[in-house]
Amino acid sequence: MNDQKRTHRSSFLSDPGSIAPSVDKTWRDDFILELRLLDVPGDRIGDHLMTVETHVADSGESAQEAFGDAAAYARELVPDATDRGLKVSPLIIVGNLLGLLGIYFSLWAFGSWLDGGPAQVFVGTLVSLTVLLGLVVLVAVLFVPMMRFISDRPAAVGIVTFLLLGALVGLPMLFLQQPLFDVAPWVLGVLGILLLVVSSVMVHMATKDDSDEITAPGETPKKSRAGLLAALMLPLATVVGMVLVWIPTLFA
Amino acid sequence: MNQEQWPSEWLRGVLGVCVLRILLDGPSYGYAITQRLEESGLGTVKGGTLYPLLGRLEDAGHVEVEWRPGEGGPGRKYFALTEQGRHEALAQSVRWADFTTTTRALTDAAMTPGRN
Numbered sequence: 001m002n003d004q005k006r007t008h009r010s011s012f013l014s015d016p017g018s019i020a021p022s023v024d025k026t027w028r029d030d031f032i033l034e035l036r037l038l039d040v041p042g043d044r045i046g047d048h049l050m051t052v053e054t055h056v057a058d059s060g061e062s063a064q065e066a067f068g069d070a071a072a073y074a075r076e077l078v079p080d081a082t083d084r085g086l087k088v089s090p091l092i093i094v095g096n097l098l099g100l101l102g103i104y105f106s107l108w109a110f111g112s113w114l115d116g117g118p119a120q121v122f123v124g125t126l127v128s129l130t131v132l133l134g135l136v137v138l139v140a141v142l143f144v145p146m147m148r149f150i151s152d153r154p155a156a157v158g159i160v161t162f163l164l165l166g167a168l169v170g171l172p173m174l175f176l177q178q179p180l181f182d183v184a185p186w187v188l189g190v191l192g193i194l195l196l197v198v199s200s201v202m203v204h205m206a207t208k209d210d211s212d213e214i215t216a217p218g219e220t221p222k223k224s225r226a227g228l229l230a231a232l233m234l235p236l237a238t239v240v241g242m243v244l245v246w247i248p249t250l251f252a
Numbered sequence: 253m254n255q256e257q258w259p260s261e262w263l264r265g266v267l268g269v270c271v272l273r274i275l276l277d278g279p280s281y282g283y284a285i286t287q288r289l290e291e292s293g294l295g296t297v298k299g300g301t302l303y304p305l306l307g308r309l310e311d312a313g314h315v316e317v318e319w320r321p322g323e324g325g326p327g328r329k330y331f332a333l334t335e336q337g338r339h340e341a342l343a344q345s346v347r348w349a350d351f352t353t354t355t356r357a358l359t360d361a362a363m364t365p366g367r368n
Contacts, residue, residue: 047329050319051282054328055299058283067300076304079311217319217329 016214019046020053027063028052030070032214033151037144038078042212042221048077050216071148091206093140099199099234100136104129106192107241112185114249119183124176128169135168196235204231258295267305269348270294272333272341275315279332282306306331314340 017028028049035045056063067073112119139146150157207227215221267289274280274288286297309315314337321327333341 051303051329052299055282055303058281058328059286059299061299066298067303068298073300073304076300077307218321 017049019214019216019219020049022053022057023049023063027067027070030151031063031074033147034071034074035078037147038074040078042214046215046219047217048074049214088140088143089206091202093137095199095202095206096140096234097133097136098195098202100132101129102192102195102197102199103234103238103241104132104192105188105195106238107245109185109187109189109192110242111245112188114246119185119188121180121183122173122176123178123180124172124174126180127172127176131168131172135165192238196238199234200231203233204228207231263294263297266294266348267297267301268309269341269344271302271305271309272314272337272344275331275333276338276341279318279330281328281330285331309337312340313337 015025017023017025017032020028023031031049031052032045035048040048052063052067055061055066059066063070108119204227207230213221270289270292271285274285280288282299282302286299286302289295289297306315310317310331313334315331316334318330318332319327320330
């Protein structure tokens with residue numbers, strides 16, 4: 001074993017499969033995804049990936065030729081593959097639910113403030129909110145099978161998801177406009193910010209010690225900032241949303 | 253017989269004992285093992301078949317692994333028999349010899365001239 005501990009440069013945006021440059025990127029991405037979904041630790045994924053890398057480099061064959069389908073090969077490597085699956089932490093599920101609510105209320109507050117009036121709550125608003133939260137819970141519960149389904153047909157799933165979300169969330173807002181009550185924008189804004197803060201804290205707590213980075217044998221990962229970035233994701237999305245809500249008003 | 257014509261179900265049955273036998277000669281890495289199998293007349297064994305087998309041998313305690321350094325990278329993954337693995341390799345070789353003797357006692361008669 002190489003006594004010099006090489007350090008793998010850790011970056012939220014880096015390609016985890018870059019430790020195996022001889023392996024076709026599509027194959028290694030599918031391989032890594034399947035091993036992640038089987039809840040294999042990052043260092044074991046690195047070991048398996050480097051084994052493929054060295055065999056491909058020695059033999060001159062492609063990974064597909066030498067190992068066949070990436071997901072099928074990954075399952076061959078994991079004992080009891082059918083009984084294993086990635087478990088999403090409840091802290092992450094609840095944290096993201098609260099974060100989505102935070103975005104929803106924050107953008108609603110901002111839009112109402114720009115309009116200069118109170119935020120009007122309609123029947124459709126509550127229905128859309130309930131549908132949105134229900135979908136998030138569904139995704140969390142069915143995370144592993146959904147990820148496998150999406151990985152095989154990402155473009156089609158993306159289009160269908162966009163249309164489905166638009167229909168399920170947008171149509172109630174469009175047709176169920178019976179007014180219920182008004183809310184001052186600042187109330188929604190404070191609620192939104194509070195929810196985003198709580199969400200960020202929960203996600204950070206769930207991810208800060210769990211980088212589980214993919215490392216080649218003998219490599220020591222640098223402390224990852226992935227947990228911090230995951231915690232800031234929804235607040236950043238809120239700011240982007242606010243900009244998107246604000247821009248059309250410049251031309252009104 | 254042309255090595256490319258061995259039925260895959262036969263190869264699946266014999267691969268374990270052959271890999272153990274190869275490792276009796278000393279630690280080796282995956283691609284070298286496939287080359288040795290091919291030179292021995294068993295045909296091409298793909299990485300997708302070999303490495304899961306080596307993984308099962310490791311889980312059973314017959315094989316231990318070591319990454320040996322290469323140039324600027326983690327190098328190659330070498331597989332070596334444990335003491336338990338050496339006993340298993342010898343035991344399987346003996347049993348395989350018995351098995352082939354048993355099967356040939358039955359099947360050799362099919363080659364008797366004039367039988368068919």
